[in-house]
Amino acid sequence: MALVALSLLKVSDVTQEFPSNSDKLFHAMAYAIFTISWFFAFHCNVKLKKIKAVTYAALLSVTFGMLMEILQGIMTRNREADLNDVIANAIGTIIAVIVITTLKRGVKNEQ
Numbered sequence: 001m002a003l004v005a006l007s008l009l010k011v012s013d014v015t016q017e018f019p020s021n022s023d024k025l026f027h028a029m030a031y032a033i034f035t036i037s038w039f040f041a042f043h044c045n046v047k048l049k050k051i052k053a054v055t056y057a058a059l060l061s062v063t064f065g066m067l068m069e070i071l072q073g074i075m076t077r078n079r080e081a082d083l084n085d086v087i088a089n090a091i092g093t094i095i096a097v098i099v100i101t102t103l104k105r106g107v108k109n110e111q
Helices: 002-008 023-045 050-075 083-102
Strands: none
Touching: 002 050, 023 050, 023 083, 050 083
């Protein structure tokens, strides 16, 4: 819900003081956290094996990121769709996948 709100509500007053394109770092961090959260939901709660859980989490995150950008372009007057945001979201997802797949302790390394 936080990502939906941040994606669709006006936040330019808050972000005006940040350097140009620094929001891309926030996009990457948010989607890394989003992907890791979904991974744990799929792996620990739904009991999917590690590889399937990380695949589902990554696909969900990338799809969600693209959908939010499309909705920004369609539903808001104060926001616009940005391909660079989609790329930043995907980079965050990729970083999360790398972190998850290289984790040795805490998450069973099941295939």
